[in-house]
Amino acid sequence: EAQVTQNPRYLITVTGKKLTVTCSQNMNHEYMSWYRQDPGLGLRQIYYSMNVEVTDKGDVPEGYKVSRKEKRNFPLILESPSPNQTSLYFCASSKRGTKVFGPGTRLTVL
Amino acid sequence: QQPVQSPQAVILREGEDAVINCSSSKALYSVHWYRQKHGEAPVFLMILLKGGEQKGHDKISASFNEKKQQSSLYLTASQLSYSGTYFCGTEGSDNYGQNFVFGPGTRLSVLP
Numbered sequence: 001e002a003q004v005t006q007n008p009r010y011l012i013t014v015t016g017k018k019l020t021v022t023c024s025q026n027m028n029h030e031y032m033s034w035y036r037q038d039p040g041l042g043l044r045q046i047y048y049s050m051n052v053e054v055t056d057k058g059d060v061p062e063g064y065k066v067s068r069k070e071k072r073n074f075p076l077i078l079e080s081p082s083p084n085q086t087s088l089y090f091c092a093s094s095k096r097g098t099k100v101f102g103p104g105t106r107l108t109v110l
Numbered sequence: 111q112q113p114v115q116s117p118q119a120v121i122l123r124e125g126e127d128a129v130i131n132c133s134s135s136k137a138l139y140s141v142h143w144y145r146q147k148h149g150e151a152p153v154f155l156m157i158l159l160k161g162g163e164q165k166g167h168d169k170i171s172a173s174f175n176e177k178k179q180q181s182s183l184y185l186t187a188s189q190l191s192y193s194g195t196y197f198c199g200t201e202g203s204d205n206y207g208q209n210f211v212f213g214p215g216t217r218l219s220v221l222p
Contacts, residue, residue, distance in 0.1 A: 043197065045210065098157065099144075099199075
């Protein structure tokens with residue numbers, strides 16, 4: 001089944017403790033991206049990648065890092081999480097057009 | 111730059127029609143529409159490329175006016191399953207394939 005998987009699905013952590021949210025797709029898509037969703041603000045792009053080793057900032061990149069060492073994986077790294085990064089995070093992959101979203105990761109930073 | 115969606119929210123009775131609008135201040139290459147049900151991930155509905163085409167499937171269709179940088183989503187004879195938040199996403203013609211931007215969403219509630 002064509003899909004995007006994210007782990008973990010839920011995470012509660014404390015300020016400053018580094019964490020990684022993994023994202024993996026099995027559709028051989030070149031384009032992958034990360035979004036955060038907050039009430040009233042819609043989906044805001046954090047980072048995107050057009051191919052292996054090619055990444056670029058989206059609209060809200062501060063406090064996040066990404067890497068794209070393999071085509072299928074696009075992890076999101078929070079080196080020093082802060083409470084304002086509490087949000088619902090979605091990973092998505094696409095070929096030209098249709099985005100397929102992962103199930104989401106709900107992150108709470110205390 | 112984030113596109114603008116209107117209305118912010120709409121409540122319908124089953125069988126009624128609705129229109130959701132999306133507009134951008136920049137030249138667009140494409141407009142995408144997604145629906146997100148509560149607690150779930152957004153799901154792709156359709157994509158419209160510049161050229162003013164209209165697309166649709168079942169009772170949901172959309173148009174794209176490239177000159178006005180506007181798109182509209184039409185929901186005809188709404189069903190309970192249409193409830194959710196609808197997002198348009200825009201891709202600028204000046205940065206092909208890059209920095210796709212979603213609108214803030216329109217919450218649609220269909221009542222029996």
